[in-house]
Amino acid sequence: GAGVSQSPSNKVTEKGKDVELRCDPISGHTALYWYRQSLGQGLEFLIYFQGNSAPDKSGLPSDRFSAERTGGSVSTLTIQRTQQEDSAVYLCASSVGQPQPQHFGDGTRLSIL
Amino acid sequence: AQSVTQPDIHITVSEGASLELRCNYSYGATPYLFWYVQSPGQGLQLLLKYFSGDTLVQGIKGFEAEFKRSQSSFNLRKPSVHWSDAAEYFCAVGNQGGKLIFGQGTELSVKP
Numbered sequence: 001g002a003g004v005s006q007s008p009s010n011k012v013t014e015k016g017k018d019v020e021l022r023c024d025p026i027s028g029h030t031a032l033y034w035y036r037q038s039l040g041q042g043l044e045f046l047i048y049f050q051g052n053s054a055p056d057k058s059g060l061p062s063d064r065f066s067a068e069r070t071g072g073s074v075s076t077l078t079i080q081r082t083q084q085e086d087s088a089v090y091l092c093a094s095s096v097g098q099p100q101p102q103h104f105g106d107g108t109r110l111s112i113l
Numbered sequence: 114a115q116s117v118t119q120p121d122i123h124i125t126v127s128e129g130a131s132l133e134l135r136c137n138y139s140y141g142a143t144p145y146l147f148w149y150v151q152s153p154g155q156g157l158q159l160l161l162k163y164f165s166g167d168t169l170v171q172g173i174k175g176f177e178a179e180f181k182r183s184q185s186s187f188n189l190r191k192p193s194v195h196w197s198d199a200a201e202y203f204c205a206v207g208n209q210g211g212k213l214i215f216g217q218g219t220e221l222s223v224k225p
Binding site: 004031033035042043045048050056058059091093098099101102103104105106107 | 145147149154155156157158159162164203205207208211212213214215216217218
């Protein structure tokens with residue numbers, strides 16, 4: 001079956017611009033996660049959605065970062081006023097529930113000029 | 114605080130040789146433990162998981178891992194490495210709260 005789909009696969013933008021990254025989880029998966037992977041920081045948790053519960057936003061690095069999940073399916077991660085330190089690969093994952101294994105997409109590579 | 118340590122940043126083994134990748138964790142309760150593999154430009158693929166029960170778990174691609182509570186370790190092993198196993202390997206710990214905490218990763222190179 002289809003896995004976790006992320007778009008775009010690559011995004012290059014200028015410092016100060018806003019960007020939106022999209023994640024389409026595996027059908028039927030109620031939990032959705034965003035992680036960031038960078039050379040200096042490794043893999044970091046950003047945010048987690050589980051069903052209709054309030055999301056766990058404890059990993060968002062600043063208020064420039066936000067995410068939403070519409071209809072319990074597709075999620076969008078938005079970064080406002082991008083900075084060069086936001087350059088990283090943003091990974092999305094989904095799972096059937098908790099504590100089930102997370103299945104990852106191929107990521108969006110974000111480059112801030 | 115919860116943490117995962119992978120002591121080896123880079124390991125090189127010869128094709129056909131055995132492999133052991135180390136992982137140590139710090140966690141207050143019984144952890145859920147995972148090993149993932151990442152090839153360049155791709156996302157993470159789950160190799161195996163430990164939730165409870167038998168401390169020796171089998172995964173895909175011939176990998177296995179052993180949970181040792183007394184040593185806070187969850188080392189990954191493979192008896193005979195193939196060239197296609199060259200990739201980066203991540204150990205992770207999770208709980209019912211959802212998020213995973215990852216180690217820094219171990220890059221595996223395979224010599225012909």
